[in-house]
Amino acid sequence: MSVSPAPQQDVDIDLGRLLKAVWERRVLVGGLTAAAAGLAFVATGMISPLYKSEARLLIETREPVYTSEQAAQNANAALDERAVTSQVEILQSTDLLKNVARELDLSGRTEFDPAANPSAIGDLMVMLGLKKNPLDVPAEERVLKQVKKKLEVYAVPGSRVIGIEFSSRDPALAAQVTNALVDAYLASQSEAKRENNTDASAWLEPEIARLREKVRESEAKVAEYRSQKGLLLVNQQDTIAAKQLADISTELSRVRAERADSEARAQSVRNALKNGQAVDAVSDVLSSPVVQRLRESEGNIRAQIADLSTTLLDAHPRMKGLRAQLSDVEAQLVSEIRKVLSSLEGNARVAQLREEELVGQLNALKAGSGREGEEAVELRSLEREAAAQRDLLETYLSRYREAASRTEPKALPADARLISGAVAASESYYPKTVPIIIVAALATFLLSAIGVMLAELFSGRALRPSSGLIRDPAEMRDGAVDEEPAKPAAPAETVAERPTLAAPVIANDADDFSVEAVADQLISARTPVAVCVSPEGDEGSAAAVMLARTVAGEGLQTLLIDLSGSGCPSELMAESMRLPGLTDLMCGHISIAESIHPDRLSPAHVIPHGNANARRAMRAVDRLPMVIAALTEAYDLVIVECGAADAASVARIARTEGAEVVLSVLHSEEDEVARYLVDFNAQGFEGVLLMTPVEPAGPAGHRRSVA
Structure with a gap:
């Protein structure tokens, strides 16, 4: 049942009456609207429009x-959002606006200098010291x-376009x-570019x-060093010593090849003579003119011997003479x-011998190449310095030529282009x-x-009493609502003298007042606070x-505040009695x-005694009520x-709307329970929930409702 302070008649706002x-x-409202x-x-x-x-x-x-295409691309890449915003600020710069004001002589127009013709009220305020004299400020x-x-200057979002708006009484x-x-x-x-140029x-x-x-000076040092060290070039990059070393290496390779070839051919002729083989396959033998003539003579003699052998014997003088000639030719x-x-x-x-000579020359050049290498390191350092100075000079010359070509103002266009000029407006934009x-x-x-x-609310004519309801004790457990209106609480009295107090209700089910039943009642009624x-x-x-x-076992976030004097809940739920709790909170510690702190046996939480x-x-x-409301x-x-x-x-702490007592x-008699209910009724509570974890000594399952 709901818990509240002393009974008070609730009222509702009558929207229909409002x-x-x-x-x-409606006449007054319509008149005010029309007047406005x-x-x-x-x-x-x-x-003024x-x-x-x-x-x-x-x-x-x-x-x-x-201008080079690369330079133009780099410049366009630099125009980011900040660059556009910077141009917006430049368009609103004081120097630029002053130049425009001087050019158009805006100081001669009253619209731009209203202080030049002050009103009588303004002069009076200046005389009384309520306003500073505007003429003390320079006209400009x-x-x-x-x-x-x-003036309003803004950047169009998502683009590089800048809008410039100016308002005046004169459209032109x-x-x-x-x-x-x-x-x-x-x-x-353009002038800024020209100055930079x-x-x-x-x-x-x-x-x-x-x-x-x-x-x-750098190139002179390079030439002098080459001359001193003998590092003269025969082409764009090779020195004389390097060229000689390369030529000797090439010649040595050629001589070694010739020697190998001569040795191979001599060995082939030598092997042929040693083994008694024909040497006709040796190219050097075949290429000899003498050998060729001897081969021809040998062939002719053998042909004659072959012809005569058919008619003459071997002992014939002619045959002997031919054979002697053949032996002489073979020898x-x-x-x-x-x-x-x-x-x-x-x-x-x-x-x-040529190879040995070239090897000697090559070794001599190699011996000198170490010294030349050290000198070449210094030479390359001088050449790098000269090349760096030369490149820098070429860069400066290119920049100077480019700058010299931009001496004319038209050669330096501004980094902006007018895409929409201003025209005189035909209609005013203010007032609408x-x-x-x-x-x-x-x-x-x-x-x-x-x-x-x-006015209707303050007069009370738009307020109407609300229909209060009394919930039956048995129906409270099921969420039902009694249709009878609530009655004011009776004053404190004894049980025997309570004529308006209903007799104790005895439940049929012995578990109506168990812990589970009370938990179901609190959950179904969505009770925020239970005292x-x-x-x-x-x-x-x-x-x-x-x-x-x-x-907490039903899945609800539950918190128990230990306000008892003994600290029994803290001992049952908290990990330690030394944990800070309610008293520490009330003292502001x-x-x-x-x-x-968490309960050690369930998902519930507890604020211990402290x-x-x-x-x-x-x-x-x-x-404490404010703390409970926050929780x-x-x-x-x-x-x-x-x-x-x-x-x-x-009653001092049960101030939260919708709270339950x-x-x-456990062992109290019916009359004692009734006395407790009377005490709570005297303090203005509409009803109390009874909870008996075990069967009481008196009549079981009593649950009282105070109307």
């Missing part, structure tokens, strides 16, 4: 046509201030100022002269072959008469209607612990989060175990 009150005063619309119309008619003109610039790098600064108010002047600002900006950009040319001239001298042929062999061997010996009238009328209608409703009172001490407090663990001085903590007990934001159910507390003490009794 709407009816507005309708009854009329005033808005007159006010907008008195305001303002005209706005707009121009747009595209920020891009504009280089002359003769006053004009500049007005120009900045009327608005367009003129916008275009003049664009022209001044483009001219300033001039500064670069002035700086490059002496640098180029200095670099030329350094290049000449000459062998002799000639030996001469060829001697020639080949001689060629091999000559090649060997129709929207202003509509807004003024709608606001007045709403305010007047709200005023009528508030447990245990007149019998620690036994009842243990039942409150069982209740917290039962609700810890925060709420530091006072909460270790601070209990008397000092009780001085701040009035803060209900984080927990589904907050159980406050008060121990053997009386109804008056419970649970009376935990």
